[in-house]
Amino acid sequence: MAAAEARIDGRRAAPGRLLLIAAALLFLGLFLVLPLLAVFVQALAKGAGAYAAAISDPMAWAAVKLTLTVAAIAVPFNLVFGVSAAWAIAKFDFRGKNTLITLIDLPFAVSPVIAGLIFILLFGSHGWFGGYVRAHHIRVVFAVPGIVLATIFVTFPFIARELIPVMQTQGKDDEETALSLGATGWQTFWRVTLPNIRWGLMYGVLLCNARAMGEFGAVSVVSGHVRGLTNTMPLHVEILYNEYNYTAAFAVASLLALLALLTLVGKSFLEWRQPELRHAARQVHDRTRREKT
Amino acid sequence: MATPAAAVEIKEPTPRRRPQRVLPGFGLTLGYTMVYLSLLVLIPLSAVFIRSLGLGWGHFWDVVTAPRVIASLRLSFGASLIAALINVIFGLLVAWVLVRYSFPFKRLVDAMVDLPFALPTAVAGIALTALYAPNGWLGIWLKPFGISVAFTPLGIIVALTFIGLPFVVRTLQPVLEDLDREVEQAAATLGASALQAFARVILPALWPALLTGFALAFARAVGEYGSVIFIAGNMPMKSEIAPLLIVTKLEQYDYAGATAIAVVMLVLSFALMFGINALQNWALSRHGGR
Numbered sequence: 001m002a003a004a005e006a007r008i009d010g011r012r013a014a015p016g017r018l019l020l021i022a023a024a025l026l027f028l029g030l031f032l033v034l035p036l037l038a039v040f041v042q043a044l045a046k047g048a049g050a051y052a053a054a055i056s057d058p059m060a061w062a063a064v065k066l067t068l069t070v071a072a073i074a075v076p077f078n079l080v081f082g083v084s085a086a087w088a089i090a091k092f093d094f095r096g097k098n099t100l101i102t103l104i105d106l107p108f109a110v111s112p113v114i115a116g117l118i119f120i121l122l123f124g125s126h127g128w129f130g131g132y133v134r135a136h137h138i139r140v141v142f143a144v145p146g147i148v149l150a151t152i153f154v155t156f157p158f159i160a161r162e163l164i165p166v167m168q169t170q171g172k173d174d175e176e177t178a179l180s181l182g183a184t185g186w187q188t189f190w191r192v193t194l195p196n197i198r199w200g201l202m203y204g205v206l207l208c209n210a211r212a213m214g215e216f217g218a219v220s221v222v223s224g225h226v227r228g229l230t231n232t233m234p235l236h237v238e239i240l241y242n243e244y245n246y247t248a249a250f251a252v253a254s255l256l257a258l259l260a261l262l263t264l265v266g267k268s269f270l271e272w273r274q275p276e277l278r279h280a281a282r283q284v285h286d287r288t289r290r291e292k293t
Numbered sequence: 294m295a296t297p298a299a300a301v302e303i304k305e306p307t308p309r310r311r312p313q314r315v316l317p318g319f320g321l322t323l324g325y326t327m328v329y330l331s332l333l334v335l336i337p338l339s340a341v342f343i344r345s346l347g348l349g350w351g352h353f354w355d356v357v358t359a360p361r362v363i364a365s366l367r368l369s370f371g372a373s374l375i376a377a378l379i380n381v382i383f384g385l386l387v388a389w390v391l392v393r394y395s396f397p398f399k400r401l402v403d404a405m406v407d408l409p410f411a412l413p414t415a416v417a418g419i420a421l422t423a424l425y426a427p428n429g430w431l432g433i434w435l436k437p438f439g440i441s442v443a444f445t446p447l448g449i450i451v452a453l454t455f456i457g458l459p460f461v462v463r464t465l466q467p468v469l470e471d472l473d474r475e476v477e478q479a480a481a482t483l484g485a486s487a488l489q490a491f492a493r494v495i496l497p498a499l500w501p502a503l504l505t506g507f508a509l510a511f512a513r514a515v516g517e518y519g520s521v522i523f524i525a526g527n528m529p530m531k532s533e534i535a536p537l538l539i540v541t542k543l544e545q546y547d548y549a550g551a552t553a554i555a556v557v558m559l560v561l562s563f564a565l566m567f568g569i570n571a572l573q574n575w576a577l578s579r580h581g582g583r
Contacts, residue, residue: 017394023386024391030431031458032409035412080325081326084321084329087318087322088319091319106334111562113555114516114559117555118341124548127340172315176316179317185317216414216415217517217536233413234415259411268404
């Protein structure tokens with residue numbers, strides 16, 4: 001197959017092909033590789049000692065801890081939702097399914113800043129529930145709950161939209177067999193469905209987690225920037241940067257860049273295990289389109 | 294009820310079978326999905342619209358037609374448009390090269406395309422600023438030509454191009470992979486040049502995917518905040534994007550102003566997505582198939 005392709009391409013003008021490859025690589029090098037490289041070079045610009053000092057700073061650690069905490073709450077919430085939505089959408093037929101899929105995707109069309117704003121409108125001092133949360137001495141806005149809510153909002157569709165096509169392609173034959181053999185609903189889910197969707201599930205969790213840990217705009221609006229208390233890693237990067245403490249800013253940023261690289265490695269691994277995952281989003285698209293016509 | 298029960302029974306001699314649901318959990322999962330969706334997305338999002346109603350039309354209009362607001366909206370949508378167009382051109386190039394040609398480290402290059410998805414926007418922002426600042430790796434080469442990227446609208450376009458690239462590439466790739474090469478070969482045997490085959494045979498088949506990629510990149514760019522604010526310079530009327538103006542208003546406790554701008558952004562984005570969706574359906578029906 002590859003050989004045949006090479007033959008076909010070989011017959012074409014080779015210089016044109018080389019030119020196109022060179023242009024694409026130059027573009028990607030300038031726009032993707034160089035920024036990534038810049039993060040690490042700037043982080044290590046003043047030597048490994050300065051780098052280590054910047055990373056072991058207590059404020060940096062508080063930010064790391066908060067980022068991990070927020071992701072550890074937001075991701076499971078969206079995971080349960082994603083599995084539940086995918087089960088309803090992929091295994092059953094009902095009216096308004098396409099509308100539901102569109103509504104699940106809605107947070108992708110909303111600016112992160114607006115995602116933060118809506119929770120201030122709800123829980124801020126002049127918000128709908130502002131009086132209630134104040135009366136009960138709960139802090140939502142400018143505190144960790146607000147950060148969690150904003151993070152859940154911006155990462156809302158990730159797991160659902162990966163799982164829906166995976167479950168749709170798998171159909172419901174396996175589950176129906178298990179049920180006819182006497183398994184209960186929960187047994188069927190844990191023993192049949194979950195093993196079937198495990199790669200898709202991990203894929204969704206990986207992407208959801210990357211966004212949850214890296215979210216900036218939404219979290220920035222609701223956090224109130226209380227250093228050591230409501231600063232996630234991306235917010236800490238901003239503070240250090242605005243203080244002209246570039247080495248420290250890039251040092252913390254380099255941790256986030258490492259997380260991004262790990263995410264890409266994990267993503268490639270999962271796509272290698274299950275190649276259909278690559279185009280999962282498109283399958284939903286095509287399917288809904290087919291159903292419409 | 295006016296109709297007696299007997300009449301109903303006569304009307305339906307054979308009770309219509311409801312579709313039988315063998316699998317359990319429909320009510321539970323759909324119910325949970327609806328409740329969770331409403332609590333976390335629909336109700337919070339409706340808060341913006343309902344709060345803006347409280348402003349009154351006059352006040353709302355005054356806020357959104359203020360010169361500074363108009364300038365920021367124009368900048369946000371304009372820069373996003375340019376960035377999405379750049380992404381369409383280079384995204385097509387990258388997708389084409391990745392699907393059609395083989396070269397060393399192709400898998401690595403392919404994986405790297407997703408970097409803007411995975412890299413936190415704040416990190417992208419400070420990295421791009423470091424590159425394009427007047428003394429940065431790239432800025433220093435552009436300075437002799439009198440081009441300054443960082444702290445100008447040009448920098449905003451660079452950041453938005455970075456953010457939007459994977460949308461176009463990832464939308465185009467599967468379509469390019471499925472493209473029937475026999476049609477191209479037929480065009481070639483009929484004497485079409487490579488360029489003619491591309492323009493007449495390949496491009497028409499790619500239109501819907503190009504539009505989708507463009508729309509996704511554009512929508513993401515309009516709302517983008519993290520990667521832009523570092524490189525933009527954030528001068529009111531010149532390089533201040535609409536999301537930043539919302540943040541500024543919030544910091545001044547001007548909730549009414551922030552809400553009004555948010556409503557305009559949401560309405561414009563949703564309208565644009567609907568328009569492009571309609572256009573895409575039209576293109577799909579015209580070209581039949583995908």
